[in-house]
Amino acid sequence: RRVVATAGEMSMQGVSNVLWAHARLRARPTAAAADALDGRIMELAAEVGPQDVANVMWAHGSLGDEYPPREDVWVVLVDAALRRAAEFKPQEIANVLWAHATLRARPHRGMMAAFELAMLRHAGEYKAQEVATVFWALAKMDERPSNEWIDAFQRQAVRQSSRFRPQTIAMTMWAMSKMEIDPGEDFLDVMRRCAEPQIHRFKPQEVGITLRASKALGLGLWIFEGDPRAQ
Numbered sequence: 001r002r003v004v005a006t007a008g009e010m011s012m013q014g015v016s017n018v019l020w021a022h023a024r025l026r027a028r029p030t031a032a033a034a035d036a037l038d039g040r041i042m043e044l045a046a047e048v049g050p051q052d053v054a055n056v057m058w059a060h061g062s063l064g065d066e067y068p069p070r071e072d073v074w075v076v077l078v079d080a081a082l083r084r085a086a087e088f089k090p091q092e093i094a095n096v097l098w099a100h101a102t103l104r105a106r107p108h109r110g111m112m113a114a115f116e117l118a119m120l121r122h123a124g125e126y127k128a129q130e131v132a133t134v135f136w137a138l139a140k141m142d143e144r145p146s147n148e149w150i151d152a153f154q155r156q157a158v159r160q161s162s163r164f165r166p167q168t169i170a171m172t173m174w175a176m177s178k179m180e181i182d183p184g185e186d187f188l189d190v191m192r193r194c195a196e197p198q199i200h201r202f203k204p205q206e207v208g209i210t211l212r213a214s215k216a217l218g219l220g221l222w223i224f225e226g227d228p229r230a231q
Contacts, residue, residue: 061099
C-alpha cells in the first residue's frame with residue numbers, strides 16, 4: 001500500500017531501488033504496486049540512468065514469470081541503455097546482459113553494439129564474476145562477439161583468474177564451448193592452475209557443466225581426470 005501511495009513521488013532511483021529490493025527478497029510486488037512502479041518509470045523515461053536500467057532489468061530477470069516486464073517499460077529501459085551505453089559500469093552491463101539471457105529477451109542490435117564498445121573500452125575493469133557473467137549471457141543468447149572482444153576478455157579472465165571460483169569457471173568454460181571459442185593453451189593453463197586447488201569445492205552441477213564443456217572443447221576430462229565424479 002505504501003508503494004502504491006508514494007510511487008508518484010518517487011525518483012527514478014527510488015523506483016529502481018524498490019524493485020531491486022523486491023528481487024533480492026524474492027518477493028514479487030503486488031499487482032497494484034507493479035502497476036504503480038511501472039507507471040512511474042514511464043513518467044520518468046527521460047531520467048532513466050544506467051543503474052536504473054540494470055536494477056530494473058535484474059529484478060525482472062530474478063523474479064522471472066512472477067514479475068514479467070511490461071513491453072512499454074522494457075522499451076524505455078532499452079532506449080536508455082542505447083543512449084547512455086558509454087556510462088554503464090561493468091556490473092551494470094553484466095546485469096543487463098544476464099537479465100536478457102535469463103528472460104530469453106531478444107537483445108536490441110544497437111544496444112549490443114554500443115555495449116561491446118563500452119566493454120572493450122573498460123575490459124580491464126571487469127571482475128571475475130562480471131567476466132564470467134558476460135561470457136555466459138552472450139553464449140546463452142547465441143551472440144557471437146567480435147574477435148577483439150574475445151581476446152580482450154580472455155586476457156581479463158587470465159588477469160582475474162585468482163578470483164575465479166567453481167561457478168565462474170564452469171560458466172566461462174561452458175560459454176566458450178557454446179560459442180566454439182578456442183581457449184588457447186595459455187588461458188587453459190591459467191584456468192587449470194586456478195581450478196585444481198578448488199576441485200573439491202565444485203558442486204555436482206558445476207562438475208557436469210565443466211565436464212561437458214571440456215569434452216566439447218576437445219579437452220577430455222580436463223581437471224577431472226581420475227576424479228570419481230567424472231565417471
